[in-house]
Amino acid sequence: MPVSHSVDRPDTDADGKRLPINELFASLQGEGKLAGVPSTFVRTSGCNLRCWFCDSYHTSWEPTHAWMSVEEIVAEVDALDPNHVVVTGGEPLIHDETTSLLSALAGEYHLTVETNGTLETDAPVDLASISPKLASSTPTPENAPDDTDPGVWTEKHEATRVNLDSLASLVDHADDFQLKFVVTGRDDLPEIEALVEDVRGVTAREVRDSDVLLMPEGQTREALARTRTEVADLAAEFGYRYTPRLHVDLWNDAPET
């Protein structure tokens, strides 16, 4: 089992300089170009989107967290073993303090930022792991978690899920990048192809097909078993890369994995 670090602090942010942290743990990177690499995960809480399938419900639809200073987070990261750190969420780039955290960790660790690609950052990043959200991610009364009415989020999510300027900036800025799409089925592919072409049109950098990763939608082993073969076949057919969700295969939907 991954090493876990429980977060048990008061839910206040008196000095306005702390980050809301949902969980902080060591595991294996489960997704993308660095799948299998031992990594420490820092999961911030709060998101500017509401994907119906979000596998981190307690950072988006119903955020929970403890407030931690950058110094406290760095101390907990230092106490764990991996030299790769993954800053994720929620959407980590909605917080100004994420820049301070990345700056404090830079040099000591390889830094991956998992982001939905709607926001820019000038913080040091080794791998920008960008997961732009497709139309199939938009919440509706039919697909929203817990049968809740997504209310304003249907429109808000749809209106803000793609920001080409931010995608260009993230691709240009980081040492390396990946475009990691959550795929629900074949119907997603035309939108992925169009968006990849749009990104190629606005970045100074080469976007290779091998920088484009198709990841099956699925929060549980059972759900993944239903989507992964179709998504792997689509990757082979369209010439993109397939990424598994190793942590779901290994530990299902357990927290801190």
Ligand SMILES: C[S@@+](CC[C@H](N)C(=O)[O-])C[C@H]1O[C@@H](n2cnc3c(N)ncnc32)[C@H](O)[C@@H]1O
């Ligand atoms: C919880 S998100 C946090 C980072 C950022 N908000 C984002 O969406 O990229 C972490 C990763 O999980 C992916 N993800 C979330 N729910 C998923 C699901 N049900 N199936 C597959 N991938 C999922 C996201 O696309 C993203 O790549």
Ligand SMILES: Nc1nc2[nH]cc(C(=O)O)c2c(=O)[nH]1
């Ligand atoms: N093992 C593991 N790998 C991951 N890669 C990206 C994750 C994320 O939630 O951002 C994630 C995660 O939650 N667990």
Ligand code: SF4
């Ligand atoms: S953008 Fe990321 S954290 Fe936000 S709702 Fe979608 S998957 Fe969840």
Ligand SMILES: [Mg+2]
């Ligand atoms: Mg995850």
